[in-house]
Amino acid sequence: MSAPAATETLVRLTGVTKVYRMGDVEVQALRGVSLAIAQGGLTAIMGASGSGKSTLMNIVGCLDRPSAGRYELAGRDISGLSRAALAELRNRTLGFVFQSFNLLARTSAIENVELPLLYAGVPGRERRRRAVAALGRVGLADRLRHHPAQLSGGQQQRVALARALVMEPRLILADEPTGNLDSTTSAEVMALLQQLGDGGITVVLVTHESDIAAYAERVIVMRDGCVQSDHAQQPLRAPEPAAAAPAMLAPTTAVERPALAAPTGAAR
Amino acid sequence: MSLFQVFRVALRALVRNKLRSFLTTLGIIIGVGAVIAMVAIGEGAKARVQEAFASVGSNMLIVLPGATTQGGAMGGFGSLPTVTWEDLEAIQSELPSVRWAAPSLRSAGQLQSDEQNWSTQINGTTPEYFELRGWKIARGSGLSSSDVEAGTKVVVLGQTVVEKLYGNNADPLGQLVRIKSMLFQVIGVLEKKGQSPVGQDFDDAVFIPVSTYRSKIQGGLGNYIAGVVFVGAASAADVTRAQSEVTALLRERHRIQPGADDDFSIRNLTEMAGAMQQGTNTLTALLASIAAVSLLVGGIGIMNIMLVSVTERTREIGVRMAVGARPGHILAQFLVEALTLALLGGLIGVGLGLLTAARLASAFGWPMLVRPEIIALAVGFSALVGVGFGLYPAHKASRLDPITALRYE
Known part of the structure; x- marks a missing residue:
């Protein structure tokens, strides 16, 4: 999976609006958002609460459909798709990372990671193999049988990341992924996300913390349902975490990938 | 996702709440057990009646002298x-x-x-x-x-x-x-x-x-x-x-x-046996239908607990949907869960019913008669109850909005 040409557009929104009805009141969550996100790299969506950033992310994540406007994911218009078709799209093309991890409680790390494979109909042995590989990529090869309650916050978020990765998606959506983590583990998770972006997966990060947005190479700021600003920046490089060997993040298919990450890898 | 996987996920969810699962199935257990025991009682009584009539003599008529109706006063059969x-x-x-x-x-x-x-x-x-x-x-x-x-x-x-x-x-x-x-x-x-x-x-x-x-x-x-x-x-x-x-x-x-x-009368013992048997059949049907009502109550219990379970696991449903579970997957998961509860209850109920029937049979001293089709019927009916009463909660779960479900506290 070599990085596709940076010019290829993965996400394209054209005049997307979203209106919620809350009783008699109509809430305009999005008021005509148009933007395009290319394949690969880390993009941050920022904004205060109520700015529409979460709604935008829900639409981009195919969890919700726009009220008006057009959303194309990988060249495919999704506005008319059924719930089942959206579910399949989420399964095969998207990965989610949430602020509260959203792992299934009392379910081991590997089973959490196997979940998307289960719904994709991947047979048992293959499922196991891929889940182990994904957990290996986030440095949790030795925590397969641990339940979320037995893992630290950072480890839980890495399990969630493995779950998002396991289907080899083209787009990973991270909603405040560091919101429940301390700064050290935050940096670790950001390093992982950055490396995924470098590896050709589009990572869209929703955050209200500017020091987290600093890791992104593009920052979109939302305000009152509109894009207030959209600019590229020199991303802050996350320090290499000692615990998780970064080379593990290399996609399993590309063993000799050029060292975008520091070549400390192959340690294990 | 194979049926086996669906079943495994359902079973795990049930095992997680052992006591609750057991209490939920109790309604079905009692219902099925009662149906089996009641029908066995009815069949035993019927066999007893048959036996009794067979002891009188089979294929038999009794000719009694004397008219059945002869004006007002009659001395009874044999008097004339x-x-x-x-x-x-x-x-x-x-x-x-x-x-x-x-x-x-x-x-x-x-x-x-x-x-x-x-x-x-x-x-x-x-x-x-x-x-x-x-x-x-x-x-x-x-x-x-x-x-x-x-x-x-x-x-x-x-x-x-x-x-x-x-x-x-x-x-x-x-x-x-x-x-x-x-x-x-x-x-x-x-x-x-x-x-x-x-x-x-x-x-x-x-x-x-x-x-x-x-x-x-x-x-x-x-x-x-x-x-x-x-x-x-x-x-x-x-x-x-x-x-x-x-x-x-x-x-x-x-x-x-x-x-x-x-000026004579004929008693047909076969007919009498038939009438008597009809009586016991009616009794059996009555007992069985009362028992069936408790099965229905058991079904409502399943529905109740499934609704609680859906609410409780709203977030889990959201997560499953986010990672690609289709509405059909969620529906199947909860439906199979309800079905498993009902079937499990049905099977335990069959065991309990057979035990009760055996105890009763030995207490009353009549043969223990349990027709296999009654067992099949009871288990089938409990499965039906499971699906019937599981459908609404499962449907409710599958229609959840993934965003709301994910944000549910």
């Missing part, structure tokens, strides 16, 4: 003897559907052995009587035609009489007993027959040749039979035909005008 010995002869010889016909004349009387005395029922009859009733001789010999022709003073004893006169396991063959101060020789002992459907002890009786009975015990009616006539049809299928043939024959012989009442 209308059936003659020639009638009996004709029934025996002329009707193809009749295999045996035997008179039964009886009265109460006292028997005396050397040591003891016992009041019992004295029957005068012919050898056909025992064939007809399927009543075998346990020891010695039965009445023979030559006994009947010669009017010998011989007697065949029922088991109860033997016990009362001679004690248990005594061998009274060859002994002399006194009936109305006449000496009779015991030539045989009958097999134990048990009780009639109304609780009369069949074994508390003795049998002597009908000719002897007429000449020594109770004579005086000349041509008329001072008792009843037992008629045995050639086969079970012939019973109804025998009844109409006997009726037609007797009406003709008694010269009864068309439209006039019979």
